Structures are given as structure tokens and as C-alpha cells.
Amino acid sequence: MSYTADDVAKWMVGELQNTGILHQSDAVDYIKSHFGEHFIYVNDNGNESIDKEVKKAFRKLHRGKAAWERDGFFWGWS
Numbered sequence: 001m002s003y004t005a006d007d008v009a010k011w012m013v014g015e016l017q018n019t020g021i022l023h024q025s026d027a028v029d030y031i032k033s034h035f036g037e038h039f040i041y042v043n044d045n046g047n048e049s050i051d052k053e054v055k056k057a058f059r060k061l062h063r064g065k066a067a068w069e070r071d072g073f074f075w076g077w078s
Helices: 005-019 024-034 052-062
Strands: 021-023 040-042 048-050 066-069 074-077
Touching: 005 021, 005 024, 005 052, 005 074, 021 024, 024 040, 024 048, 048 052
Parallel strands: none
Antiparallel strands: 021 074, 040 048, 066 074
């Protein structure tokens, strides 16, 4: 099956709805193993990060209801 950025973003929103928090490291691991490595890239700091198209779709889906906690590297409901 071929997944899209929207599929990954929907999973991310679902995780947030179910648990109230989504750690980036957990999301990266899950996305790599269930959706494919092409949704992950290595950022300027040398860390694995989620594809920009996925994050764009994620922001569209949560419509400002999720906030990124920079110090803890996770999203939570705001």
C-alpha cells in the first residue's frame, strides 16, 4: 500500500486524541516502521524529523488545537 502525507498526519492526530501527547521520537519510529522511511529526514541538527509535507497536513488537521513543546520534543493539546 502506498501512503500519503495525509495518512501519516491523520495517524498523528489520532494518537494525540487518544493519548493527549505525541513525542516526536515515538512518532518518527512508528512512521518509519508503518508508513515508510520516505516520511522521515535528518534535520540540520542531525536528528530524525518528520517530513515537512506531513507536518503541514498535520497542522491543517488539528487546526491550531495542538502545540509543539520545544523543550520536550512533543505535541500536546493546547
